[in-house]
Amino acid sequence: MTARRTFVDLAVALVAIAGIALVLEVWTRVMSVPSYLLPAPSAVGARMAADAGLLAREGGVTLSEAAAGFVIGTSVAFVLATVMASSRPLERTLFPLAILVKLTPIVAIAPLFTLWFGFGTAPKVAIAALITFFPMLVNSFVGLRSADLQEVAFLETLGASGREIFRHLRVPSALPYLFSGARISLNLALIGAVIGEWTGADRGLGRVIFVANANLDLTILFGAVLVLAAIGIAANAFVGAAERRLLHWHPIAVAT
């Protein structure tokens, strides 16, 4: 049932993409659009095949930066959310700080990170971590606070410790929120890594896009964007699969 629906969804998406590509192909050929304005999809495809090695290598770099940033950002966010959920005074102290982080424009501080951490992976990971931090913090915090109060009371009457209530009730109650946080954060982590590469890097898809832009080399630019999109879609599918597996008991997971 679900496998079949996934197949149908995928088929519809592929047909839509093929349709758009076809329209663009015909348009660029009929109107003779110059390739430095909009390259024909066939030209982008040919370039992607020719430079497959480059795109795979640089895509791998961007993916690993984003993944590292995601893991660090979401882990710190979860730990902080745990602290905030367990104490009102700490919540009141830490939340304004978290909002400060959220309000800092990433594009503005990205060059600063490059200045501090150099041209290597570190500043990209830092930016990806920073950008994933806030959505995960809010989702974890709300999730940990969402535990059913009657169930908390039930565990308390059994003499369960705070740690047991956290493990047996609060964390599983937070899981649906953690997953929606992860879905948002994962895409943001990719964007963060690309922004980091854009402002100064020798590797990564952001670097490829930056150089292509300077050279008006639009076939590789679109190629890099498509690879980035493919990574994003694959990452989302991965989270979706994990969600279906871990949240099979949840009404939303059951409904979709």
Next chain:
Amino acid sequence: MPVAIALHGVSAGYKGPVLRDIDLEVGNEVVAIVGRSGSGKTTLLRLIAGLLEPTSGTVDLLGVAPAIARRRKRIGFVPQDARLHPWRTVRENVTLPLEVNRAARTNGHVSPDEWVARMGLSDAIDAYPHQLSGGMRQRVALARSLVIDPEVLLMDEPLASLDELTRDDLRGELLRLWEGQARSVVYVTHDIEEAVLLADRVVVIGGRPAAVRGEVRISLARPRTKAMRREPLFYNLVEAVRKHLE
């Protein structure tokens, strides 16, 4: 009769006072607490369970403070509309009380599976809560509160969210349970007939802040059957409780 639960001159509240000067002693019997909605019945139950500290007076559970009785795992608690742990199967939900606070000794001689069977849920033992009806979920809530074999059972309107036929089935289940083993049960309800059918004593609370309005000893014989609801004595008892409520 040994006293399991003793409240002496207890007042309590949250922002304002909710309960005033409550005296209540419960031995090995079923005591129903009846009152209007919002009269402080649940607050009274939270006090007994030690989830709320009294502003004055003392609460004793099995001769000790409620917090200690809780740590010794002597209290069974059935909430009004048990959400259970939705990520756990029926069996896993009933096993949960044995997994927490392991330091405490549990008297349980009846296995979780056996409790599930006694509640008539053997066919659903591997089902998840979202696959169960409200009545089945309350049966699970009952089973998981009994799995530690508590000396004190606290029930907060456990049937209030169910339809009438299911409630009737579960009342029969509870009556069978009372006959099985002597326990101290505090049963909170707003349903007068339910209170009379199930309890040995009905305590009526009311007013703002709520105080004990009166008490009716239920002289119906045990074992009780649902057919007793048609007896004249049953009507008289219901009327007696109603009078205290008005």
